[in-house]
Amino acid sequence: MTDATEALAAGIPDDVPGGVTGSPGEPVTRCGYVTIAGRPNAGKSTLLNALVGEKLSIVSPRAQTTWERVTGIRTAGGVQMIFLDTPGLLDARDLHQKSMRAAAHEALKEADVVLFVVDASREREEVISEPVVEALAETRAPVVVALNKIDTVDAGFVQRHAQWFQARLGAVPIPVSATRGEGLDALVRALEEALPEGPFLYPEEDLALQSVRFFVAELVRETVFEQFEDEIPYAVATRVEEFREDQDPLYISVVVHVERESQKGIVVGKGGHAIRRLGMASRRKIETFLGRPVYLDLWVKPLKGWRRKRHHLQRLGYRVPDEEP
Ligand SMILES: Nc1nc2c(ncn2[C@@H]2O[C@H](COP(=O)(O)OP(=O)(O)OP(=O)(O)O)[C@@H](O)[C@H]2O)c(=O)[nH]1
Ligand SMILES: [Mg+2]
CATH class of the missing domain: 3.40.50.300 (P-loop containing nucleotide triphosphate hydrolases)
Structure with a gap:
């Protein structure tokens, strides 16, 4: 396991640690x-x-x-x-x-x-x-x-x-x-x-700031980009719903939101073929990232017109500008 995954697996806090100030002579x-x-x-x-x-x-x-x-x-x-x-x-x-x-x-x-x-x-x-x-x-x-x-x-x-x-x-x-x-x-x-002179803002061993959940959701989204065509990669937003570290293998469930009901059928595929393929490739990436076995559950749910709706975007964790420039 690399430094990043150790730190990530240990759970990097979302807040920023205090600055490390240097003393004279350093x-x-x-x-x-x-x-x-x-x-x-x-x-x-x-x-x-x-x-x-x-x-x-x-x-x-x-x-x-x-x-x-x-x-x-x-x-x-x-x-x-x-x-x-x-x-x-x-x-x-x-x-x-x-x-x-x-x-x-x-x-x-x-x-x-x-x-x-x-x-x-x-x-x-x-x-x-x-x-x-x-x-x-x-x-x-x-x-x-x-x-x-x-x-x-x-x-x-x-x-x-x-x-x-x-x-x-x-x-x-x-x-x-x-x-x-x-x-x-x-x-x-x-x-x-x-770059300006100044003390380090983060401990030297830190590589990432975002939460493990963020990276997991992103790896599923990356896999969607790899496996689906046309508008699907741009219609899919992913969000970790459950992350149970006390279980072995680690249990993670991710909601795969689509924009329209009709896209659900594409992402699930005939007999669930497409979603199984997405789950398998995503799980492999997440396991490499976290350095431990993972059980990954994917749920496909339409979130109608989420790309256009402020409250949906906010719920998905995206910052929406107050005033549209
Ligand atoms: N041949 C070549 N391809 C590269 C290089 N750097 C990136 N790519 C490819 O370019 C494509 C886009 O790379 P990304 O890193 O996703 O580009 P990005 O600028 O972050 O794209 P957005 O997030 O969409 O703005 C991928 O297929 C990369 O593999 C490079 O140095 N050489
Ligand atoms: Mg990019």
């Missing part, structure tokens, strides 16, 4: 919030996981996988970086997307440094799309640009486009591949230099 430390922002699918969550060294944020080939802020902490060489992974910046249409956008903008306000992730395999113009320009204009924090997925472009790409990026974004992009772990040392150095 070496100077650096610490701060690094908000990871960018277009949907740029590889933000993959990068968070690579930088923290633990799978904390769910990843999928589809856009709009991350729906709320996910925090991961990296403490090394006298520097503590508190990463805030955020939903991709997009034109928000329904209330759920507005909640995603609000989560990203809120995290940008808290940033000591913004880590702006650009997908090198996409058209450059996407980088300067309206939601991105708007979000970056709001932040006063220094911006470090990671040009991700360089494994998908030819070797001369970075050189050819570096000037363009610098002119548009005010920073020279650091080429990285989050999936291959390439360029991460240079990226970490740039982030370290941009």
Whole structure:
């Protein structure tokens, strides 16, 4: 079991422990919030996981996988970086997307440094799309640009486009591949230099802040992204209903909410085939994450139009902006 799962299995509290203050004569430390922002699918969550060294944020080939802020902490060489992974910046249409956008903008306000992730395999113009320009204009924090997925472009790409990026974004992009772990040392150095001096805010061994229940629900949602097509991944919200640690195997029940009655049939499948497949793959991930055997119960329940309804979103744990911007 890794440090993260030990800490998680022990139950990380949702509240924030007090700051650890340094005394005179101790070496100077650096610490701060690094908000990871960018277009949907740029590889933000993959990068968070690579930088923290633990799978904390769910990843999928589809856009709009991350729906709320996910925090991961990296403490090394006298520097503590508190990463805030955020939903991709997009034109928000329904209330759920507005909640995603609000989560990203809120995290940008808290940033000591913004880590702006650009997908090198996409058209450059996407980088300067309206939601991105708007979000970056709001932040006063220094911006470090990671040009991700360089494994998908030819070797001369970075050189050819570096000037363009610098002119548009005010920073020279650091080429990285989050999936291959390439360029991460240079990226970490740039982030370290941009962070303010200060005492660590969290114990050095902490990697995550969210509750075990959050990660379990997210792993089921990630599996939905993998196993279902079309609108289903965007119609499914997951919530842990029961978590009985005193049982062996650990008993967890998760409610899989769909938006419409007709989607229930798809998620359950013929003779319960689809839900069994979802349960099996989700359970394996949860067992790896927690390091112990798990009995997973999945319940599919329609929550009519939850993406559009404030009280449903709030009940599901999503922060909904007070005023719709
Ligand atoms: N080839 C390649 N693919 C990558 C790289 N980084 C991420 N990906 C892939 O890009 C896809 C999206 O990755 P995510 O980490 O979910 O992207 P995201 O920016 O968090 O996406 P949203 O949460 O939807 O905003 C996944 O299929 C990843 O495996 C990379 O360096 N190279
Ligand atoms: Mg993501």
